[in-house]
Amino acid sequence: MGILKTFALGGIHPKENKLSANAAIETLAIPKQAFIPMGQNLGAPSKPVVKRGDKVKTGQLLAEAGGFISTPIHSPVSGTIFKIDNILNSSGYKQPGIIINVEGDEWEESIDRTEEINSNIDYSSQEIIDKVKKSGLVGMGGATFPTYVKLMPPPGNTAEYLIINGVECEPYLTSDHRLMLEKGKEIIIGTQLLMKALKVTKAIIGIENNKPDAINHMTELVKGKEGISIMPLKVQYPQGGEKQLIKAAVNREVPSGKLPIAVGCVVQNVGTAFAIYEAVQKNKPLFERVVTVTGKAVKKPSNFLVRIGTPIKELIDAAEGLPENTGKIINGGPMMGKAINSTEIPIVKGSSGILLMENEESHRETESPCIRCSKCTYVCPMGLEPFLLSKVSKLGKFDIAEEEMIMDCIECGSCQYTCPANIPLLDYLRLGKNKTGAIIRSRGKTG
Amino acid sequence: MDNIIFIAIAALGGVGFVAAVILFFIAKKFKVYEDPNIDTVEEALPAANCGGCGFPGCRAFAEATVKSAKETKGLEGLNCPVGGNDTMQELGSILGLEVEASDPLIAVIRCNGTPTNHPAKAKYEGATSCAFAHALHGGEGGCQYSCLGLGDCEVACDFDALFMNSETGLPEVNNKCTACNACVIACPRDIIELRKRGPKDRRIFVSCVNAEKGGPAKKNCQTACIGCAKCEKVCKFDAITITSFLAYINFENCTLCRKCVEVCPTSAIWEVNFKLRKPKAEKPASVVERKASPTATEGKPIPLTVTIAAEQQPKTETKEENKDNKE
Amino acid sequence: MNMFTISGSPHVKSDESTKKIMYGVVIAMMPAMLVSIYFFGLQAVRVLFLAVLASLFFEWVIQKYLIKGPVTLMDGSALVTGILLAFNVPSNLPAWMIIIGALVAIGMAKMSFGGLGKNIFNPALVARVFLLVSFPVQMTSWPKPQPITEGLADVITGPTPLGIIKEGLGAGKTMSELKPEIPTYMQDFTGQMGGSMGEVSAIALILGGIYMLWKKIITWHIPVSMLATVAIFSGILWGINPEHYADPMFHMLTGGMLLGAIFMATDMVSSPMTNIGQLVFGFGVGLLTILIRIWGAYPEGVSFAILLMNAVVPLINKGFKPKRFGVKPAVTIKS
Secondary structure, three states: OOOOEOOOOOOEOOOOOOOOOOOOEEEOOOOOEEEEEOOOOOOOOOEEOOOOOOEEOEOOEEEEOOOOOOOOEEOOOOEEEEEEEEEEOOOOOEEEEEEEEEOOOOEOOOOOOOOOOOOOOOOOHHHHHHHHHHOOOEOOOOOOOEHHHHOOOOOOOOOOEEEEEEOOOOOOOOHHHHHHHHOHHHHHHHHHHHHHHHOOOEEEEEEEOOOHHHHHHHHHHHOOOOOEEEEEEOOOEOOOOHHHHHHHHHOOOOOOOOOHHHHOEEEEEHHHHHHHHHHHHOOOOOOEEEEEEEOOOOOOOEEEEEEOOOEHHHHHHHOOOOOOOEEEEEEOOOOOOEEEOOOOOEOOOOOOEEEEEEHHHHOOOOOOOOOOOOHHHHHOOOOOOHHHHHHHHHOOOHHHHHHOOHHHOOOOOHHHHHOOOOOOHHHHHHHHHHHHHHHHHHHHHHO | OHHHHHHHHHHHHHHHHHHHHHHHHHHHHOOOOOOHHHHHHHHHOOOOOOOOOOOOOHHHHHHHHHHHHHHHOOOOOOOOOOOHHHHHHHHHHHHOOOOOOOOOEEEEEOOOOOOOOOOOOEEEEOOOOHHHHHHHOOOOOOOOOOOOOOOHHHHHOOOOOEEEEOOOOEEEEOOOOOOOOHHHHHOOOOOEEEEEOOHHHOEEEEOOOOOOOHHHHHHHOOOOOOOOOHHHHHOOOOOEEEEOOEEEEOOOOOOOOOHHHHHOOOOOEEEEOOOOOOOOOOOOOOOOOOOOOHHHOOOOOOOEEEOOOOOOOOOHHHHHHHHHHHO | OOOEEEEOOOOOOOOOOHHHHHHHHHHHHHHHHHHHHHHHOHHHHHHHHHHHHHHHHHHHHHHHHHOOOOOOHHHOHHHHHHHHHHHOOOOOOOHHHHHHHHHHHHHHHHHHHOOOOOOOOOHHHHHHHHHHHHOHHHHHOEEOOOOHHHOOOOOOEEOOHHHHHHHHHHOOOOHHHHHHHOOOHHHHHHOOOOOOOOOOOHHHHHHHHHHHHHOOOOOOHHHHHHHHHHHHHHHHHHHHOOOOOOOHHHHHHOOOHHHHHHHHOOOOOOOOOOHHHHHHHHHHHHHHHHHHHHHOOOOOOHHHHHHHHHHOHHHHHHHOOOOOOOOOOOOOOOO
16 A cells, blocks of 8 residues: 555544444434434524424424524424423533424435435536535534535635545544445445535545555445545544645645635545435435444443434443443543533534543543643644643733634644643633634624 | 043033934924823822723723813713722812712622532533633533632732632632722623622622523522522512523612512522521521531521621621521 | 543543653663763762752752642652763762752752743753852862773773863864874773763763653754754864864764763753754754864863753744644645
């Protein structure tokens, strides 16, 4: 294979711990009650169009988009709307959501439920985008950015490459890996649909070298498919970050503060590609996804196909229960996921995994003084100086933080991972990013 | 020899004279008129440069005051919270204006989520910053309106007036508070409010900002305001309003009758610096300070009486009573 | 019910720690330590023992009774300072001077700035320069290395090779006349030359350097740029007049150049944070060292050069930022 490509700056290599890599995707039983929060995408939350007592079918529209950057939400189950109330989200804040009492599993008639693979693409670019928009698709990697927005390049920009992100650089998570192995054909068709929608001729599927089976499988499948190529990449975190992946795949650097489209690239997750296949070819809106349940103490690390709105509790039960000494539950991967404090929290469109950490590994070590070893600077994939940014953020000097380009931070956590003094670098960086962003926005309003 | 001295004096004198002439004209040409009142006003200000008035420093405030006095013949909307009434009266006399007396304010903490009242269900680890923790999670005890206890307000306070109590995990304000507003801005959850100090430093306020319905609020915190509206009904002076399941006491109308404190089922309403009530026969009266004493948890919570220790106040008797009760 | 922990990501942590780095440095110093014991015998053990003990003691006293903060004796930083201090003094230095050195290193150069991570200057070097300026006689009479195997003879003291050259050239001799007086490269390499305890054996120091590079405690930037500057600069001078200037190899192997390049200049706390900055720092140290050695009053220049460059590290940090992602597009897009 020769020398494998990767991104240029920084990066770390945490222990992979892909415990569930060999567990085939299982379909999880439908829960008794589904909790569907309204804010499942980056941007404006959705607006409910149903009311208490309504009967809904699986796949029926529950809420419409609440703005330009927003997506509709479809019912993942069939049953009666129990109430529209506040439900807990993964941050522990209450936000509006719909609770549905499940009755049977009756699907909308328009959804094609056959297993047959439909590879005829007879839609125009605009039709595909409309379908994607109507199906409520968001980025499945975790960022939950509405997919259709990415498919419509702003005027003046044209897409040249479509990059499909099969990197899955987060330790532990295997949902994308399993999806590529089991739904490879669908992903390829999804990729072709995306290529058509974006009017590009070249698509690259980037897969890290720690998944040789997926690389082989996908390479087999793309044979004879015009324009699609598989690119094995060297294992390096955070290769799954858009900017890093573009650098690794086509050696282009997205300019600071710009979107990938500025260098002619559009990045989509393999999960999104699969969802696009289902949305366009099968008329099936996004209401289920693959979620990894894993952890060192988990008896049966698994990958589940789960309906949106299923409480995390059910997934943990299906993986043979919450281990005794669980100290931390993480919604997502260990590098960028969110720690949650309740198992009642539902699966949303952006949940890629549930990681249960043992008590011993779930605590931070005591902070000690910075010895200026500059390891954080070496590993930063954006070429920033985390030690400096966290310090100025702590001191409230957000003007310096802005000058030092704090807004370019992708919050990958490499700096904090590597810090020998156990300084919560990313905590302060996030704080600084938050406040600096607010200052920049307020300046935009007044000036 | 004499010649050299003469030349030196002449040359230096000449240079000095030319420079003086140039300086004279420059000074004339670029003179900026500044109202001498600005300096006088600035001297009368406390020179804390805290920004509590909304201006960047005392000088800017002085400029604004003089401008306002000249243009509007009044000091509308201008107030130095640190100097308080005295300073504003002094400014009035300097500028020849009548200044309305305003009541002194103090910061109050509208949360009573002590570890006993609001038991933690999770443990936060990370940066000691409320602003960050607020963005990260809803709170250790589940109440997303509660104090996070990481002390952003303490850091913001320039007057040694606000400290975190390590036992209750809540901030406490002492009488050094100048109502400069810094802690109010620092708090990401808007828990701190500036309220009038009240006569003899007595005040009543709702020590909760939870806008949830009663049930969920009470589930997380024993002393949450559940929006039951008992206080609203018992108040004869229309001082209490309830918006989104949260009572708010308007200080203007409040007569400090303390009826609301008695009826509040969750002890969310606080009275500060009042004399202790006479104990009723059937219920053991006790002083519940911010540190949760065991009596607060058993049975129906007792009305709260809080004393804020202050040197200049005749509070000794209350303190003694406190002691007696504890024994 | 389990009490779950809430914290920001990342939720995993590498096994790096300050302690590990510090003890890594100690391991890297082992070869040089053993060589110094081999050549200077019990005297070396005495100096090492005293310097380490005094450093630890002062750190403990200051943290416990002056700062009244947590005592972090076990993080290994005082241990490293102690050993480096021992490396920088002659093996026959009186005990009380070593103790004063430790006090200066820990108290003045480290704790008065705020403790670990906040000092601008390398503590051990500050102590060495302090001792050199205060007690020039004791600090410049270097015992000749005598392997333990040759028995415990009386200690003979003498100047360092650099001292010989400085004095000889000053007296009007040429390099070829001085050649017999100075040790051969092979002797420099193994440690048979006059000098402070740690600096005598080039091979032991290089071994330590390789270990630290392997463990990623240091990067190659500072040592390489420093030695390269020394080699090039002294090489130019040597090329101009070989009779008046020592050759580059000699400069690289003598007078604590390697000790400085590998252990002193690379001190994390007092060196720049970016790789480009480190190259600049190494260049500055190399240049200043040769300037001081050839035209300065002292025969030895590494310590002064490093301390001078330590002082400009904040400026270097400000001036040389890492390459930011996406600031200068690496590839222009074909339209």
